[in-house]
Amino acid sequence: MERARLASWELLDDPDIAIFTIDRPDGEPFAEFEPGQYTQLAFWDQPEDDPRPRQFSIASTPSDRASLEFYVILVRDADEDGSNRQGVFTGALWRHAPGDEVLYMPRPAGRFVPSRTSQHDLVCAATGTGLAPFVSMARVYWQDYQRDGRSPRRLTVLHGVSYASQLGYRAELEALASHAGFELLYVPVVSRPTQDPGYEEPMGRGRLNDVLRMICGEPAIGRVEPWLPAEVHDQVRERFSVAGSAAYLCGNPGMISDVKDVLAGKGFPTTGRESQVITEDYW
Numbered sequence: 001m002e003r004a005r006l007a008s009w010e011l012l013d014d015p016d017i018a019i020f021t022i023d024r025p026d027g028e029p030f031a032e033f034e035p036g037q038y039t040q041l042a043f044w045d046q047p048e049d050d051p052r053p054r055q056f057s058i059a060s061t062p063s064d065r066a067s068l069e070f071y072v073i074l075v076r077d078a079d080e081d082g083s084n085r086q087g088v089f090t091g092a093l094w095r096h097a098p099g100d101e102v103l104y105m106p107r108p109a110g111r112f113v114p115s116r117t118s119q120h121d122l123v124c125a126a127t128g129t130g131l132a133p134f135v136s137m138a139r140v141y142w143q144d145y146q147r148d149g150r151s152p153r154r155l156t157v158l159h160g161v162s163y164a165s166q167l168g169y170r171a172e173l174e175a176l177a178s179h180a181g182f183e184l185l186y187v188p189v190v191s192r193p194t195q196d197p198g199y200e201e202p203m204g205r206g207r208l209n210d211v212l213r214m215i216c217g218e219p220a221i222g223r224v225e226p227w228l229p230a231e232v233h234d235q236v237r238e239r240f241s242v243a244g245s246a247a248y249l250c251g252n253p254g255m256i257s258d259v260k261d262v263l264a265g266k267g268f269p270t271t272g273r274e275s276q277v278i279t280e281d282y283w
Helices: 088-093 128-148 170-177 208-215 230-239 253-265
Strands: 002-011 017-023 038-042 054-057 067-073 076-078 084-086 101-104 121-127 154-161 185-190 245-250 277-280
Touching: 054 067, 054 128, 067 088, 067 128, 084 088, 121 128, 121 208, 121 230, 121 253, 128 154, 128 170, 128 245, 154 170, 154 208, 154 230, 170 185, 185 208, 185 230, 208 230, 208 253, 245 253, 253 277
Parallel strands: 121 154, 121 245, 154 185, 245 277
Antiparallel strands: 002 017, 002 101, 017 067, 038 054, 038 101, 076 084
């Protein structure tokens, strides 16, 4: 682990979710990485019984390594007495401020990268802060599009959250998706629409795995009936085929396991070098 500095810190509408960046005190760039990779972070003042670093996907782009950007939720673990205890790393993070020291793994790692597959369509499904690697991918492809007038891949990003206030990067992704030539399809999905004053159509409804089940023609298993606008449903379905697409799944392990099983049943290879279902399994 090497020393870095907490450079910026921004809470979202949901105060338990933040976007933050780190930089190096010597002003040097971070090591090269691919979109979709992660690094590990830790604070000196984490509890003595658990000083381990935690893995976080990088949301920023490899072309700008002056800082690294991360998307994080404040973990709350239930104690035996029914109270909530803040997560080891995130509890420390919420106590710190820009300028404070943070430790980082100098070499980013991970194989949750677009180069894992040659398929043209990448259908990316994320719950919560599992969106981070897809933000990095979208930004990289946007840079390619601005430079060459085309993107090497067609990207579909489905982001599942409980409430609309948890849709981090929504404005940025909607702005990118508004450029028709770029062909980014951004699909926000809210699982508790009736309890959410911020919910509005054309946001999708239901648990993300159920939305993907619906697209694949399978029945839902959750309590909220999945729904997408008809045009969006058809667009996602057109982009989601064994012949031309790969699925990238990041976030809740239950979502990943369920969607992977559904896709296996539809003929998607899910193991080995030819797998068209790529997962980020840390949680």
